[in-house]
Amino acid sequence: MAAYDPEREGAKMSFAKDMSYIDYLSLDPILGSQNLQSNAHDEMLFIIQHQTSELWMRLALHELATAREHLARGDFPPVFKMLTRVARIFEQLNNAWDVLRTMTPSEYTEFRDDLGASSGFQSHQYRLIEFILGNRNRAMMKVHEHRAELHHMLGQEMERPSLYHIALDNLAREFDITFPANAYCLDGPHVACTEVMDAWTRVYQNPKEHWSLYELAEKLVDLEDYFRRWRFNHVTTVERIIGFKRGTGGTSGVKYLRKMLEVELFPELWNMRGQL
Numbered sequence: 001m002a003a004y005d006p007e008r009e010g011a012k013m014s015f016a017k018d019m020s021y022i023d024y025l026s027l028d029p030i031l032g033s034q035n036l037q038s039n040a041h042d043e044m045l046f047i048i049q050h051q052t053s054e055l056w057m058r059l060a061l062h063e064l065a066t067a068r069e070h071l072a073r074g075d076f077p078p079v080f081k082m083l084t085r086v087a088r089i090f091e092q093l094n095n096a097w098d099v100l101r102t103m104t105p106s107e108y109t110e111f112r113d114d115l116g117a118s119s120g121f122q123s124h125q126y127r128l129i130e131f132i133l134g135n136r137n138r139a140m141m142k143v144h145e146h147r148a149e150l151h152h153m154l155g156q157e158m159e160r161p162s163l164y165h166i167a168l169d170n171l172a173r174e175f176d177i178t179f180p181a182n183a184y185c186l187d188g189p190h191v192a193c194t195e196v197m198d199a200w201t202r203v204y205q206n207p208k209e210h211w212s213l214y215e216l217a218e219k220l221v222d223l224e225d226y227f228r229r230w231r232f233n234h235v236t237t238v239e240r241i242i243g244f245k246r247g248t249g250g251t252s253g254v255k256y257l258r259k260m261l262e263v264e265l266f267p268e269l270w271n272m273r274g275q276l
């Protein structure tokens with residue numbers, strides 16, 4: 001029997017003049033961007049793990065920015081879809097730790113020194129995700145001063161209402177109320193506010209009456225749930241690989257990351273649950 005030839009069934013096989021897979025996906029720059037700093041076998045894993053994470057974060061930002069625009073118009077269905085997708089992206093990032101966990105401390109030590117002072121602490125996309133969700137801290141912007149455009153982007157985000165702020169606008173509108181100004185702090189983390197908690201409580205006490213806000217609240221809780229799991233997986237993997245060593249970024253390492261586990265993005269949505 002002759003070997004199968006897809007061309008005979010009509011598959012296009014010549015791409016000298018047409019856009020092909022490698023062209024459309026810009027695979028040349030992507031697959032040529034694993035610039036190893038050492039000869040350690042596991043550095044490839046380390047770089048690809050981070051590069052793929054950054055690509056997923058790029059998508060998460062794309063979804064979150066558009067979700068915020070729709071939410072500002074009170075257009076809920078696309079927001080639900082996009083927030084679900086972002087939660088799934090975090091699930092994807094969470095599963096990716098299983099691959100990285102195959103690297104032992106001995107293997108990581110082979111190239112850790114070659115990382116210099118670089119660290120995930122300097123991931124501008126991670127910081128943007130935090131800022132867009134509402135966990136804002138100007139001090140975190142300083143590491144980007146040498147990259148004016150990234151620094152500017154983070155600064156601009158800090159001037160916009162966060163996704164949660166926009167959710168609160170919708171919540172206030174539902175009950176024809178106004179939240180105190182401190183519920184809308186632009187350049188700091190969101191601080192829990194009783195009036196907001198009471199309004200979410202009213203939503204959960206009568207879901208049928210406030211179904212869109214109820215669904216929105218659950219999407220936000222879902223997203224934060226997955227984000228928390230990411231932080232937890234990160235700190236556990238870090239402890240497993242470097243123990244309590246200081247981070248390359250200069251923080252205390254695991255101690256710093258444990259502190260970050262305390263971050264609450266949407267505190268009222270968690271605090272109100274004990275009141276129902």
Ligand code: HEM
Nearest residue numbers: 053119120121123126238241242247248249250251253260
């Ligand atoms: C061997 C694996 C890893 C180790 C040992 C590690 C270690 C650390 C340490 C010690 C910090 C604290 C900052 C510092 O002083 O350096 C940190 C922060 C961070 N890492 Fe990793 N990390 C690892 C993998 C990853 C991966 C795969 C990502 C995915 C992008 C990542 C993203 C981050 C981010 C975003 C921060 C900042 C967190 C924050 O400020 O809340 N890390 N990491």
Ligand SMILES: N[C@@H](CC(=O)c1ccccc1NC=O)C(=O)O
Nearest residue numbers: 115118119120121246247248249
């Ligand atoms: N902070 C890590 C190094 C590290 O994980 C890292 C280094 C360069 C680019 C991304 C990294 N990932 C997360 O921090 C360490 O202290 O070993």
